[in-house]
Amino acid sequence: MERRSFLKITGASAAAVVIAPSLITQRLYAEDGLSLYESYEKVHLKDADGNPLKASTLQPEVNYVFNFPHIATPCILVDLGRPANKDVKLTADDGTEYLFKGGVGKNGSIVAYSAICPHQLTHPTPDDSFFQYLERKGKTLALPDAKEAGIFVCSSHLSAFDPVNGGKAIAGPATEGLTQIVLEIDENDELWAVGALGPNRFHDYMDAFKPEFKKYYENKRKAKRLVKEEAKVVMLKQFTKKIIQY
Ligand code: FES
Incomplete structure (x- = not known):
């Protein structure tokens, strides 16, 4: 995939969903008349020291990266510092509807999204990241007139996504939202990733970046x-040496 000077191909993210862990199954979404949910092996999120990551230890509006569901597919986890909306209906480009249930954690403010941009698959790498959550007081060319940010921005071609509303595309050339990463939180305040919801680009991504995977x-x-x-x-x-944000 071609990279332009500042229009680069880097990461993606996913939105967290609050529902009872036992209910997070493919069947549930099918019964709801919804689709685009894929369950994966339940993965325990750990901090840099290898200890279980406690939801209450996340710093608000800070980008945290983990790879899921594949070894090389980056996701971004954020405590938005405000509750995400619940039961937000989203529509894929092919017309398929899916439902963002909200965030996890005490205030429903913790979300995770695949950090692969739906436009041209820009994603964070160990060398650089053109894709990240931009804190509310931040400024972006993607939404130059906005009073506050609090959104994901892909600075490759200035797409923006609303994490409060399921990663919905709100500016730029991307037409579909971010892939939500479905999270669970247990009785010990520990976080788990269990699935992906919404259109995902994992297959295209795997085909697009062979040289990068080799590196x-x-x-x-x-x-x-x-x-x-x-x-x-x-x-x-x-995670990355250089964060680029316009
Ligand atoms: S690759 Fe993200 S906006 Fe183009």
Whole structure:
């Protein structure tokens, strides 16, 4: 995939969904008349030291990165510092409807999205990131007249996505929203990733970045492996050398 000077191809993210863990199944979404949900092996999110990540320890409006569901598919986890909306209906480009249930955590403010931009698959890499959550007091060319940000911005071509409303595309060339990463929180305040909801680009992504996979993961086969048991969560500024945001 071609990269332009500042229009780069980097990451994506996913939205968290609050529903009882036992109800998070493909069947539930089918019974709701909804689709576009894929369940994966339940993955325990761990901090940089390998300890279970507690929801209450997340710093508000900070980008945290973990890879899920594949070894090489980055996601961004954020405590938005305000509750996400519940039961937001979204529509994929093919007309399929799906439902964002809201955030997890005490205030329903914690969400996660696949960090692969729906437009041209820009995503964070260890070298740079043109894709990230922009705090509310931040400024972006994607929405120059907005009073506040609090959105995901892909600075490759200035698409913006609303994390409060399921990652809905709100500016720029992207027509579909971000893929939501379905989270669970347990009685110990620990976070788990269990599935992906909404149109996802994992297959296209795997086909598009072979040289990158060779650089970071040895080869595509290793990059494509599903994450098992646990995923390490680090701040974006630790994950990547350079954060680019317009
Ligand atoms: S790749 Fe994200 S806006 Fe184009």
